[in-house]
Amino acid sequence: MKHKTIIEPFRIKSIEQITITTEEERVEYLKEAHNNLFLLDADKVIIDLLTDSGTSAMSANQWAGIMRGDESYAGARSWKRMKEAIVSLTTYDNVIPTHQGRAGESILYTQIGGKGKVFLSNTHFDTTRANIEYSGAMAIDCITEEGKKPSLIHPFKGNMDIEQLEDNILKYGAENIGAVILTVTNNSGGGQPVSMHNAREVKRICDKYGVLYILDCCRIAENAYFIAEREVGFEDYTYRDIAKEMFSLADGAVMSAKKDALVNMGGFIALKDKKIADSCINTLIIKEGFVTYGGLSGRDMEAIAIGLDEVFDKDYLHYRIRSTTYLGDKLIELGVPVMRPIGGHAVYIDAKEFYNHIPVDQFPGQSLACDLYVKGGIRGCEIGSVMFGKRDEKGKLIPAPMELVRLAIPRRVYTQSHIDYVIETFEEIIAEKSQSKGMRITYEPEFLRHFTAHFERV
Numbered sequence: 414m415k416h417k418t419i420i421e422p423f424r425i426k427s428i429e430q431i432t433i434t435t436e437e438e439r440v441e442y443l444k445e446a447h448n449n450l451f452l453l454d455a456d457k458v459i460i461d462l463l464t465d466s467g468t469s470a471m472s473a474n475q476w477a478g479i480m481r482g483d484e485s486y487a488g489a490r491s492w493k494r495m496k497e498a499i500v501s502l503t504t505y506d507n508v509i510p511t512h513q514g515r516a517g518e519s520i521l522y523t524q525i526g527g528k529g530k531v532f533l534s535n536t537h538f539d540t541t542r543a544n545i546e547y548s549g550a551m552a553i554d555c556i557t558e559e560g561k562k563p564s565l566i567h568p569f570k571g572n573m574d575i576e577q578l579e580d581n582i583l584k585y586g587a588e589n590i591g592a593v594i595l596t597v598t599n600n601s602g603g604g605q606p607v608s609m610h611n612a613r614e615v616k617r618i619c620d621k622y623g624v625l626y627i628l629d630c631c632r633i634a635e636n637a638y639f640i641a642e643r644e645v646g647f648e649d650y651t652y653r654d655i656a657k658e659m660f661s662l663a664d665g666a667v668m669s670a671k672k673d674a675l676v677n678m679g680g681f682i683a684l685k686d687k688k689i690a691d692s693c694i695n696t697l698i699i700k701e702g703f704v705t706y707g708g709l710s711g712r713d714m715e716a717i718a719i720g721l722d723e724v725f726d727k728d729y730l731h732y733r734i735r736s737t738t739y740l741g742d743k744l745i746e747l748g749v750p751v752m753r754p755i756g757g758h759a760v761y762i763d764a765k766e767f768y769n770h771i772p773v774d775q776f777p778g779q780s781l782a783c784d785l786y787v788k789g790g791i792r793g794c795e796i797g798s799v800m801f802g803k804r805d806e807k808g809k810l811i812p813a814p815m816e817l818v819r820l821a822i823p824r825r826v827y828t829q830s831h832i833d834y835v836i837e838t839f840e841e842i843i844a845e846k847s848q849s850k851g852m853r854i855t856y857e858p859e860f861l862r863h864f865t866a867h868f869e870r871v
C-alpha cells in the first residue's frame with residue numbers, strides 16, 4: 414500500500430534532553446532576556462527553530478567517522494576523503510577547506526573582488542554581500558519579478574533574472590564583473606529553488622561575456638530535490654546527478670557545510686581554475702590554516718565527506734522537504750499567512766498581515782516571535798524591521814519591506830510530533846491574536862541591532 418504519512422527515515426540512537434518549561438517560567442525568562450530571543454539561554458527553549466545552520470543531527474556513520482578522524486597536520490587521510498567527496502560531486506579539481514562558508518567567501522572574494530569590481534547574483538546572502546562589499550566591490554541582486562512576490566505560487570522563485578543579469582554586465586563592462594554568483598537554493602524566502610534551465614541560461618550569459626560563474630551551493634541537495642519534482646526532463650535523474658549537472662555548468666563553488674553537508678561546522682571553496690585556487694591559498698594559510706585542513710579538525714573533514722554523501726539519499730531528501738512543507742501547509746490550513754510556495758529549509762510567516770492590528774513601528778514580527786516563545790517555548794527569528802529597519806536623521810523608523818518571522822528547520826533533529834506541537838501553539842496564538850501588543854525598543858546598539866537590542870511591550 415501507499416502510505417500517506419511520511420516517516421522520519423531514521424531511528425534515534427542517542428538523544429538530547431529537552432527541558433520542558435511552563436508558560437509562567439517562560440514569561441520570566443523572556444523578561445530577563447529583555448524580549449530578545451537571541452539573549453535567551455538555549456536550554457530554556459523547547460523547539461529551537463532559530464536557524465538550520467550548523468544545527469543538523471549527525472548520523473551514526475558520521476559519529477563513527479569522527480573517531481576515525483586523522484588529526485595529522487599535513488596530508489591527513491580525512492582531508493583526502495573530504496577532497497575526494499568534493500571532487501567527485503563538483504567535478505572541480507581544486508578544493509580549499511575552510512572553517513565555514515564565510516571564510517571561503519572572504520578568501521575568494523578578496524582575490525577576485527576589490528574596488529571597481531561588480532558581483533551579480535540571484536540574491537547575495539548577507540555574509541556574501543558583506544564580504545564582497547568589504548573587499549571594496551559592489552554586489553547587485555538580479556531576482557525575477559516572481560521572486561519578489563511573497564504569496565505568488567511559482568515553481569522556481571529563486572531564479573536569476575537573465576535580462577537584468579545581461580543588462581548589468583553591459584552596464585558595468587564584462588571586464589569589471591568579479592563573478593556571477595548563483596545561490597541554490599536562494600536563501601531569501603526560505604530556500605526557493607533555482608531551475609536547471611535558469612542555471613544553463615546563466616552559463617550561456619557568462620560564456621558569452623567571459624565572466625566567472627560561481628555557485629553558492631549551501632543547499633544544492635535540497636535544490637536538486639525541487640528540480641526532480643518540478644522540472645520537466647529530470648524525473649529519472651538521481652538527486653546527486655542533478656547536483657553534478659548543476660556543478661558542471663559553473664566554474665567553481667563556495668559552500669557552508671553547516672547546511673547540506675549535515676555537519677555542525679565546516680566549509681570549502683572548489684574551483685576549476687588552478688590559477689585562482691593558487692591565489693586563494695596564500696590567504697588561506699595566513700588566515701585559516703594549511704592547505705590540507707584550512708581551519709578544520711580531521712574529524713570535521715571526515716564527517717563532511719560522509720555528510721555530502723548522505724544528504725543525497727532519496728528517502729532523506731523526501732522526508733526533509735516534505736516535513737518543511739508539512740509545517741507550512743498546516744499553517745496555511747489554519748489561515749496563517751506564509752510565504753509561498755514553502756521552500757526547502759524554513760517557513761516564513763507574514764507578521765504584518767497576521768498581526769495587522771500592530772503598526773509596523775511596533776514590530777509585529779518581534780511580537781509574534783515572543784508570543785511563540787511564551788506560548789510554546791518555540792524560538793523563531795524576526796526578519797523584518799528589527800533586523801533590517803533603518804532610522805532617518807530624526808531617529809524615526811524606516812521600516813523593512815516585509816515583517817517576517819522565520820521558522821527554520823534543523824536537519825534530522827525534530828520529529829513530526831515536535832512539529833505538531835508547533836502547529837498546536839499556533840492554534841492558541843490565533844485564538845488570542847487580537848490581544849497581542851506591539852513592542853518598543855528600550856536599548857539598541859549602532860550595528861546589528863537584532864542580536865542585542867532590548868524591547869518592552871507597548
Ligand SMILES: *Cc1c(COP(=O)(O)O)cnc(C)c1O
Nearest residue numbers: 513514515538540600631669671
Ligand atoms: C549560511 C550561508 C552562507 C555563510 O555560511 P557560514 O557557514 O554561516 O559562514 C553563505 N551563503 C548562504 C546561501 C548561506 O546560507
